[in-house]
Every structure is written in C-alpha cells, then in structure tokens.
Amino acid sequence: AQSVAQPEDQVNVAEGNPLTVKCTYSVSGNPYLFWYVQYPNRGLQFLLKYITGDNLVKGSYGFEAEFNKSQTSFHLKKPSALVSDSALYFCAVRTGGYSTLTFGKGTMLLVSP
Amino acid sequence: DGGITQSPKYLFRKEGQNVTLSCEQNLNHDAMYWYRQDPGQGLRLIYYSQIVNDFQKGDIAEGYSVSREKKESFPLTVTSAQKNPTAFYLCASRGGDTLNTEAFFGQGTRLTVV
Secondary structure, eight states: OOEEEOOOSEEEEETTSOEEEOOEEEOSSOEEEEEEEEOTTSOEEEEEEEOSSOSEEEOGGGOEEEEETTTTEEEEEESSOOGGGOEEEEEEEEETTOOSOEEOOOEEEEEEO | OOOEEEEOSEEEEOTTOOEEEEEEEOSOOSEEEEEEEOTTSOEEEEEEEEETTEEEEOTTOTTEEEOOSBTTBOOEEEOTTOSOOOEEEEEEEEOSSSTTOOOEEOOOEEEEEO
C-alpha cells in the first residue's frame, strides 16, 4: 500500500520568513515523491520531485524539498515566502507496483504581507 | 502549446441527468487519469487508463464511466447513479514508461447539480 499524510490543514507565515509544509509517507518499497501547487479554481502545477540521489531537491519558484528516509518525510521548504505563494499544496507518492499517484489531503499556505 | 484541455470549465447538471466531461491532451502521453476534488479530502482517483482501449477503476469509480478510444482523449461520464456529483474534476496525463515521471493536470471542470 502507499499513503501520504499532510498533518497541517493550514500553515501561516509572514512574507519574507522561511516556510515549511510537512509531508510524511508510507510505502513498502522505494518512494517517488512529488509536490504540486494549486491556485483557486485551477489545476495542479508540478513543483518538484524526488526520485533518487541527493536528498535536497530544488524545484520551481524557489521551492525545495528535503527527503528523509529514516523519518519517511518529504517536507517542502522555501527560504523566504512571498504573498503570491499563498495556495493549496499537495504532496504525492508512487512506488513500485502502483501506476497511480496517491495524494495527501493538501495544506493551505497563507502568506501575510 | 502542448497541454491538457478540459471542457467545459463550469457544468450544471439536473437531477437524473448524465453529463460528460471532456479531457484532451496533445502531449503524446499514454497514461491518463480522472480525479475528483472535494474540500478537505484531497484528490481521489476515479478512473485511469494506461493505454488506448484499456482503463481501470480507481478508488471511487461508482457512478462514473469512461472510454479511451483515442490516445488524446479520455472523457468522463457522470451518470445518474452518482448520488453526490457536485465537485471539482481534474484530468491528468503522464508520459514515459517509468514510475518517476510527473503527471500534468488540466484546469479542471466544476460540476454543480441544480
């Protein structure tokens, strides 16, 4: 089985401060991990993915994510938040034997001016 | 431009009607997916297709049907058997034959029962 948990429904951060959106996963094999962002009434946009190799993955719009195998986590980070980063963020996982992505429930990020 | 096009953007359905949501892609992707999004529930998989003329049920297939007659197209029909169809529907596609490729999403169709 494969599953993803996003423990926070909402994250609030002030503009210019660092942000972290948390994600933990559960799979029986090696995970392929993804982060997507969704703006209101729009589809999901791909941000970044972890396949193998370097545990720190860099993606679009200054976002990065850190893969931690021992903690089964893949937290999304950004050093300095922008108001325009306010959106709904989804973590997703796929592993061998599964041809589909499993998504978390999403975390709403609100960046205040 | 390459991408996934969903139409219509907004759709209203009367009780007891079937409606069909369109999804077209020009990315030459083999795999296509339909998800349903409800507030606070994330994305739930309805159906997926990995190749033309073949498709599989996802986690919440009851009350829905699909076809995959062409590589570019994966329409979703919401039947009258779906008792709570009001939701945001997202279509996605994925290329490559490995597990590590990302999926690309359309802009969604918001279906409302009136």
